[in-house]
Amino acid sequence: MSLHSFSLSLLLSSLSSALSKSTITSHEASLRRKHLDQVYVQLIVSGLHKCRYLVIKFVNACLHFGDVNYAHKAFCEVSEPDIPLWNAIIKGYAQKNIVGGPIRMYMDMQISQVHPNCFTFLYVLKACGGTSVELGKQIHGHTFKYGFGSNVFVQNSLVSMYAKFGQTSSARIVFDKLHDRTVVSWTSIISGYVQNGDPMEALKVFKEMRQCNVKPDWIALVSVMTAYTDVEDMGQGKSIHGLVTKLGLEFEPDIVISLTTMYAKRGLVEVARFFFDRMEKPNLILWNAMISGYAKNGYGEEAIKLFREMISKNIRVDSITMRSAILAGAQVGSLELATWLDGYISKSEYRDDTFVNTALVDMYAKCGSIYLARCVFDRVANKDVVLWSAMIMGYGLHGHGQEAIRLYNEMKQAGVSPNDGTFIGLLTACKNSGLVKEGWELFHQMPNHGIEPHHQHYSCIVDLLGRAGYLNQAYDFIMSMPIKPGVTVWGALLSACKIHREVRLGEIAAQQLFILDPYNTGHYVQLSNLYASAHLWTHVANVRLMMTQKGLNKDLGHSSIEINGSLETFHVGDRSHPRSKEIFEELDRLEKRLKAAGYVPHMESVLHDLNHEEIEETLCNHSERLAVAYGIVSTAPGTTLRITKNLRACVNCHSAIKIISKLVDREIIIRDAKRFHHFKDGVCSCGDFW
């Protein structure tokens, strides 16, 4: 080997190993890419681009970047590739999930009459995982033909290939025939069961593995922890944690990811954060696990804080980070934050990513701007069914029923077929706009599209019929359901009964809810309010007693409003705000103007055990009113107020805010637990349906 080729070889090795570092900044990545270009030029200039040994190294270096085309170009320069070079290029295609690529190269290899070795099969079988079972079986045959029928490496790959096809029974047959099972064989079958939604079987196999005295390594434990996460068995999950510690693997970066994910998925975000913080340099997946853990469990602001930290530290983010951050933005509900996220993304490489844009549409809709949601929707070139559905759902949340249906028709004209999510959006739109006939018809069109309704669709219909006052029809509909009605379905009936003061059916719904979901405070409050609206005070007292016996307290309402980038949260009668004096003065002024305008609150629907003055006091101090008053005193006249409330809008506040919107001449947008209300000129966009 000449001195030049030796130095190039060293250079390529260092380049590849440097690239495998887990967390690199985008700046570092671009520098290294330039480096790769320079090396290739040197290879060509020195005529060494035909040297198989160096080309393998170069191909590997390219593949670290995912630059398969570059690798392929280098490969083609070699006139008679040997097995290692074929393997390198097949491996590269397989790693990058290029559909058909590895298989095509494998075929080319056979045409060139180069015999595959066991390495070849590892890569080809990995690539088969995403294609057809028939092809997989064919390659399975080849492994025997070329003498690898009992090679444990090749057989392990077969186990995971069959698992990826969803054929766990075939995977199990291969696994059962294996004589010398390694920890990898066990992990392959365990993760196969996890991937195919059978965590119980996975855990059974793990127990067997332990009985066979096979010591689990960190990858095995990662699979097992996923299984525990899926069976929702936290007690057992903790014992795995114990095993991890015993084996001294608790600082293994990928184990930390699994622990973080396992605890975050349970909502134990503080525990998850403990593991995250223990890592000096968390990798991208760990950042993502923590951010999405926060976002999914209602800790939107924490998620955003972490996302901003990543950016300020110049850590590379990917589309999953973006989606998790956007999900968090949707939860926080601040339009200011939403536009910041959108602005950040429009300057990033993910600006055309359909998944990211779908999340943006959803976020804008949930942050109260259906207009901006539509702007994002319109700028996406290739709209898939999920994007259309997100936009339809956005209109639904805002009660723009007709607009949702119009968009649905447009979607069909564009040749996109609806899926179950599309119908959830449509039915939500109909129920939020009181479009009973349209919703009913759409529901019955679902089978024409080959879609079977599930719980959410059924509960939309119950809601749709119930709110319109067709309570008996809603009940008959529930009785005729082909699947067992669940919490959402009975919950929809109960809240409709509350609106229409239908005690008999309401009690039936509540009974079911107390069985299915006994610790949800909301159901008890609904039933109590239903009794109060019918003046059945003894019944109200009984429900309250049931709640006390079960140790349940009424959920406290709170509302947030963002002013100049700072999010302020108010509770009932909250006097902790620094500008509290001004806020209550404004509330007083509003109260007087409301009375002058003829506003009288409904007393029946609130807690019965308060006296008249207390009721009125509580009503005026509800969290949404405090947020409105604060918005009025701290923004310029005419500014739109955007408020988020954790519970459903209260009937009295709803009617009061309608009038307030006219009195102060402002648009007030409130996102409650279920939908949006746009108050303007004395009316609300929900048309009093909610």
Next chain:
DNA sequence: GTAGGGTTAG
């Protein structure tokens, strides 16, 4: 040079 795992919109 060997395989197995983890984050994932509606």
